[in-house]
Amino acid sequence: MTTLPLGPQHILIDPPVADAGAVLEALAALLAESTGQSPALIAEALKSREAQGSTGIGHGVALPHARIDGARDVAVAALRSAQGIPFAAPDGLAVRVFIAVAVPKSAATAHLEILSNLAVRLASEEVRADLLNASESTGFFAVLTDSD
Incomplete structure (x- = not known):
């Protein structure tokens, strides 16, 4: 898999989130440092994108994403919820399992490449099961970034 701008410190395992808004806000907080933008601005961009149509891809997975004005770098963050969150998946x-991607407005190609690579990786039932069974962020990271 293409190298993701993601580390274990950008992964939350089973935080106390109860709804889609809380998930997007938690992910935005993780993305903020890498993008140089505020968590509030990123959360608003992610929510705005969701309003256009759900980024749920099925099988208990969503890929919330947004292009962010003024973002300095591409950023990826992940969150696994202990309980399922309604997210209007198809x-x-x-x-x-939520994997969020935030990119500068000018990084359209990188944006699409990351989303495509993640979708391919997450299409695997084995990968999805391993992500759900990871006991900590380092294990989740290893599963998500393993190049097989």
Whole structure:
């Protein structure tokens, strides 16, 4: 898999989030340092993107993403929820694995490449199961970034 701008410190395992808004706010806080933008601005961009259509891709996975004015770098963050969060996924399943991507407005190609690579990786039932079974962020990171 293409190297992701992601480290274990950008992954939350089972935080106390109860709804989609709380998930997006938690992810925005993780993305803020890498982008140089405020968590509030990133959360608003992620929520605005969700308003256009759910980024849930099915099988309990969502890829919230946004292009951010003034972002200095591409950033990726992840959150796994202990319970499923309703997220308007096409299969109707609640989402437990969220991988968020924030990119500068000028990074359209990188944006699409990261989303495509993540979608391919997360299409694997084995990968999804391993992400759900990871007991800590380092294990989640290893599963998500393993190049097989």
